[in-house]
Amino acid sequence: MDxxxxxxxxxxxxxxxxxxxxxxxxxxxxxxxxxxxxxEIITAAGxxxxxxxxxxxxxxxxxxxxxSYCCSLVRGGLEDALTGRLNFLKGAVFPHTCDSxxxxxxxxxxxxxxxxxxxxxxxxxxxxxxARNYMIAVLNDFRSELEQGLGVTISDExxxxxxxxxxxxxxxxGHIYAFRSQNPSQLKGSDIYYIMKAAMVMDREVLVExxxxxxxxxxxxxxxxxxxxxxxxxxxxxxxxxPDIYTLIEDAGGEVVWDDLCTGTRYFxxxxxxxxxxxxxxxxxxxxxMVCPAKHKGMSVRGEHLSRxxxxxxxxxxxxLFLKFCEPHGFDYPYLxxxxxxxxVPTLLLEVEEQLPAExxxxxxxxTFIDMLE
Amino acid sequence: xxxxxxxxxxxxERRKIKSVQKMKEIMTNYYIEAKGAADTGKKVAxxxxxxxxxxxxxxxxxxxxxxxxxxxxxxxxxxxxxCEKAEEMGYPRELCxxxxxxxxxxxxxxxxxxxxxEPDFLICCNNICGTVMxxxxxxxxxxxxxxxxxxxxxxxREFPPAAKQYVIDQIYEYxxxxxxQCGRKMDYDRMQEVGRLSVEGLRLWQAVLDSGAxxxxxxxxxxxxxxxALIVTLRGTQEAVDYYRQLRDEMxxxxxxxxxxxxxxxxxxxxxNLPVWYRTKWLSEKFAAHDACLVxxxxxxxxxxxxxxxxxxxxxxxxxxxxxxxxxNVSLDIMIDTLRRMIDKYDVDGLVMHSNRSCKPYSLGQxxxxxxxxxxxxxxxxxxxxxxxxxxxxSESQIETRIDAFMEILKS
Ligand code: SF4
Ligand code: SF4
Numbered sequence: 001m002d003x004x005x006x007x008x009x010x011x012x013x014x015x016x017x018x019x020x021x022x023x024x025x026x027x028x029x030x031x032x033x034x035x036x037x038x039x040e041i042i043t044a045a046g047x048x049x050x051x052x053x054x055x056x057x058x059x060x061x062x063x064x065x066x067x068s069y070c071c072s073l074v075r076g077g078l079e080d081a082l083t084g085r086l087n088f089l090k091g092a093v094f095p096h097t098c099d100s101x102x103x104x105x106x107x108x109x110x111x112x113x114x115x116x117x118x119x120x121x122x123x124x125x126x127x128x129x130x131a132r133n134y135m136i137a138v139l140n141d142f143r144s145e146l147e148q149g150l151g152v153t154i155s156d157e158x159x160x161x162x163x164x165x166x167x168x169x170x171x172x173x174g175h176i177y178a179f180r181s182q183n184p185s186q187l188k189g190s191d192i193y194y195i196m197k198a199a200m201v202m203d204r205e206v207l208v209e210x211x212x213x214x215x216x217x218x219x220x221x222x223x224x225x226x227x228x229x230x231x232x233x234x235x236x237x238x239x240x241x242x243p244d245i246y247t248l249i250e251d252a253g254g255e256v257v258w259d260d261l262c263t264g265t266r267y268f269x270x271x272x273x274x275x276x277x278x279x280x281x282x283x284x285x286x287x288x289x290m291v292c293p294a295k296h297k298g299m300s301v302r303g304e305h306l307s308r309x310x311x312x313x314x315x316x317x318x319x320x321l322f323l324k325f326c327e328p329h330g331f332d333y334p335y336l337x338x339x340x341x342x343x344x345v346p347t348l349l350l351e352v353e354e355q356l357p358a359e360x361x362x363x364x365x366x367x368t369f370i371d372m373l374e
Numbered sequence: 375x376x377x378x379x380x381x382x383x384x385x386x387e388r389r390k391i392k393s394v395q396k397m398k399e400i401m402t403n404y405y406i407e408a409k410g411a412a413d414t415g416k417k418v419a420x421x422x423x424x425x426x427x428x429x430x431x432x433x434x435x436x437x438x439x440x441x442x443x444x445x446x447x448x449x450x451x452x453x454x455x456x457c458e459k460a461e462e463m464g465y466p467r468e469l470c471x472x473x474x475x476x477x478x479x480x481x482x483x484x485x486x487x488x489x490x491x492e493p494d495f496l497i498c499c500n501n502i503c504g505t506v507m508x509x510x511x512x513x514x515x516x517x518x519x520x521x522x523x524x525x526x527x528x529x530x531r532e533f534p535p536a537a538k539q540y541v542i543d544q545i546y547e548y549x550x551x552x553x554x555q556c557g558r559k560m561d562y563d564r565m566q567e568v569g570r571l572s573v574e575g576l577r578l579w580q581a582v583l584d585s586g587a588x589x590x591x592x593x594x595x596x597x598x599x600x601x602x603a604l605i606v607t608l609r610g611t612q613e614a615v616d617y618y619r620q621l622r623d624e625m626x627x628x629x630x631x632x633x634x635x636x637x638x639x640x641x642x643x644x645x646x647n648l649p650v651w652y653r654t655k656w657l658s659e660k661f662a663a664h665d666a667c668l669v670x671x672x673x674x675x676x677x678x679x680x681x682x683x684x685x686x687x688x689x690x691x692x693x694x695x696x697x698x699x700x701x702x703n704v705s706l707d708i709m710i711d712t713l714r715r716m717i718d719k720y721d722v723d724g725l726v727m728h729s730n731r732s733c734k735p736y737s738l739g740q741x742x743x744x745x746x747x748x749x750x751x752x753x754x755x756x757x758x759x760x761x762x763x764x765x766x767x768x769s770e771s772q773i774e775t776r777i778d779a780f781m782e783i784l785k786s
Contacts (some may be wrong), residue, residue, distance in 0.1 A: 064741060065739075065741050065742055066738060066741070067729055067731075067737060067738065067740075067741070067759070069468065069731045069734075069737075070734065087722050093649070094530075096527070096528060098504050099503050099504045099505060099734040099735040099738070100734050100738060102504075102528055102735065103706075103734065103735065103738035103739045104738070105530060105705075105707070106530065106705045106706040106707070106739055106742075107529075107738075107739055107742055110707070110742060111742070112470065119530040119531070121527045123525050123527070123540065124500055124504065124507065124523070124525045125507075125523045125525045128544075128547065130539075130540055130543035130544060130547065131525065131540070133536075133539075133540070133543075134527075134536055134537065134539070134540035137534075137536030138536065141536070142535060224539055231736075238712065293508065294504055296507055296523055297693055297731075298513070299511055299514050299521070322466075324466075324468060325468045326468075326507060326577065327468070327469055327470070327504070327505055327508060327734070328504065330465065330466040330468060330469050331465070331469060331473075331505075331508030331509065331511070331512060332462035332508070333464055333465070333466070334463050334465060334512075335512070335515060337464060349464075351466070
């Protein structure tokens with residue numbers, strides 16, 4: 001099986017992948033929902049950080065714990081935990097994200113019956129010295145709690161190594177994104193989706209090898225293919241769990257060449273310094289990386305960032321993709337849209353619940369939107 | 375107030391809380407002063423309801439509470455119209471209706487008081503939710519004014535020393551921010567005095583709420599919703615202290631005279647979450663018709679609930695820790711402790727939970743709390759799905775049926 005094929009297979013059945021690991025290896029697997037989860041520390045502890053994306057199954061058990069006005073990620077994640085579909089997890093890690101995840105953490109701890117539970121209550125504002133100090137303290141506490149929970153010691157050496165591995169993963173993902181942006185006909189949008197999804201669930205030590213292979217393969221192929229005449233589109237929002245959306249956009253004459261998603265570029269942006277205190281280095285990446293809307297780093301950073309991405313990647317149109325009921329993204333939307341309006345970049349808003357809207361309806365919306373683009 | 379000469383029911387008159395009039399006066403004057411700030415040269419700061427207002431009072435800044443404004447919008451049934459304004463601007467309907475209606479108001483200058491006075495700067499404390507941070511970012515961009523965020527880490531199982539240090543550091547950053555905005559230094563003696571008044575006000579407010587433990591209860595949660603405004607808005611002033619002393623005395627008199635708010639109080643209930651502002655009267659009559667009295671609530675007691683954490687001799691620092699521990703900034707396990715205590719103290723027969731679409735930090739987890747209450751404390755519970763300001767999420771017939779069914783269980 002070639003590398004891409006392999007990553008695709010993991011992404012299409014992450015739970016199967018995890019169960020397999022559980023059966024064959026002794027590495028504990030820890031679930032998480034948010035890109036502010038310090039994967040480096042988890043990796044250094046010899047565990048696998050495994051991102052959860054909610055479920056595509058019907059929600060029934062989670063209904064006993066969560067009202068309907070809660071996003072599908074939170075509801076779906078809990079559903080999978082309660083039905084036992086996640087029983088390969090040794091536990092879960094909750095960094096502070098939004099109000100919904102905050103409560104999910106309690107509900108999870110009280111009901112999911114997992115051996116381990118971690119709350120890493122990171123600061124919400126990332127602009128001050130005191131927030132920096134606090135963030136470092138939280139990460140250090142998390143390190144000790146993890147040591148205790150897993151019965152391991154996390155040495156500085158292990159952390160250096162994990163920092164290096166995660167840096168390398170981020171670097172390779174960055175290369176692959178840039179490659180795709182330049183050669184969209186060589187790598188499908190849905191493949192980028194699968195690569196990212198696999199990257200967030202796989203054993204990072206194995207992943208780094210596979211990504212290196214994939215990158216070598218891609219480089220070899222190089223930019224042989226002729227450029228397509230599809231319109232360049234950027235996806236902006238929280239998480240994307242919908243591989244079909246890439247194909248639908250392609251069918252409509254567009255091409256997702258870049259994104260501003262938690263499960264996209266925000267995941268691999270920035271680098272952890274590989275010298276000095278390894279935990280401080282992790283904190284510094286969080287403090288310098290582009291923020292998610294649940295964190296604060298000034299009033300205009302997200303708009304400026306999006307405008308920069310649009311310029312750099314020569315984007316023709318932006319599709320905002322939010323989960324329904326998501327407050328952090330909902331509050332930022334009018335402002336981000338205004339930034340795009342000012343720059344003359346057309347936008348489309350897509351709010352999704354568990355499932356995509358009907359395919360026919362989506363197809364028409366995408367076609368109309370993409371026809372508008374320069 | 376109806377004219378007693380015009381054939382008013384004397385029994386009903388006797389049950390009315392006399393201090394209401396005073397409260398209305400104070401609030402009217404307060405809003406007049408706030409709206410005239412431009413003429414008096416005073417600065418106006420918008421601040422979240424859970425935020426430490428005391429340093430503002432000590433610096434002579436007029437604090438304005440968009441959430442209180444949201445409550446007024448709700449109570450005057452203007453919520454839908456203003457929320458829709460915000461929705462037209464692209465704010466999704468799923469956002470907190472305080473935020474939506476207030477944003478709608480900023481744009482239209484509409485609402486019950488013709489919009490809030492514009493802020494000179496903004497103070498946002500996220501001890502109540504992450505929502506306020508996003509909302510204040512919007513306001514900061516719209517009014518082009520600086521925003522100070524006081525970040526109060528959530529307590530899941532503990533509030534570690536680093537979190538404590540972090541909030542203490544921020545209190546001094548907050549004061550520096552105020553000094554910069556006001557162009558003068560903080561007078562720490564004044565601050566000490568404001569702190570003392572704040573604690574005194576909180577104690578009196580708690581005493582007012584405690585009166586609900588008496589049978590029959592001299593006031594209900596619906597009265598508490600109304601009288602809450604000052605403990606939010608003018609905490610730390612002599613005015614609030616005087617007012618709550620008067621109100622507490624009135625409650626004591628009522629107890630002595632055996633005046634209950636609900637004529638035939640038989641069932642005592644506890645309310646959870648924010649009020650349904652546009653239906654407080656309807657709900658209170660609905661419950662009263664069943665001889666049920668809402669004798670206490672988790673919402674209005676959230677402010678005084680942190681009293682045990684405040685050290686009057688070290689007000690500033692202890693306040694920052696205290697404010698981090700408010701009822702909705704802590705985990706479900708800690709909330710259930712509070713519920714248990716309240717159920718016991720007010721000796722209630724049932725719990726009514728408002729599952730408030732607008733407020734996720736308050737509402738998510740209620741189903742688990744409900745289960746704990748039923749299993750451990752064996753008291754019946756009722757969940758009402760609604761929204762505090764947005765009437766589109768209120769179904770009268772459904773709620774009526776649920777209340778009736780719940781009361782049947784209590785009566786059986
Ligand atoms: S999608 Fe939004 S509401 Fe849901 S977990 Fe993420 S930030 Fe929270
Ligand atoms: S109602 Fe809830 S979400 Fe809205 S501002 Fe208040 S605490 Fe925040």
